[in-house]
Amino acid sequence: MNRYYEEEFKNKIVRLHLEEGRTLKSLSEEYGVSKSGISIWIKAYREECSTNHELK
Template identity: 85%
Template sequence: MQKYYEEEFKKKIVRLHLEEGRTIKSLAEEYSVSKAAISIWIKAYREECQTNHELKEEYDYMKENLRLRKELEELKKENQFLKKAAAFFAREID
């Protein structure tokens, strides 16, 4: 038996994957959707972006947003490390 999903629901799942970097597995578990269905929706969205200029811009925006989120997270980790290193060396000097 095939289950029907609204277009808005599909778009939401695709956005969570592309924009926030959520894994297909985590989305499948959280929303009780098969991994295959999510993969198909993502593939269909990417294919549609090839012909629809507005969707292509939205897709590029989501990819850039994800890249910036990852970069921000990495910089936060580096900043935390540097703070700990500075505190360590400050104790050594005293």
């Protein structure tokens, strides 16, 4: 079953990983999101940053 997550929530999780160094495992356990889901969000964020220079 797919769950819907707000963009703000996804951005928070990505920020915690990239800026604060939180592990996927700890974020998954704390927020109840799969590690693979978080990985997808991180990949999408990095792709967005590489194409949209205003986010850098």
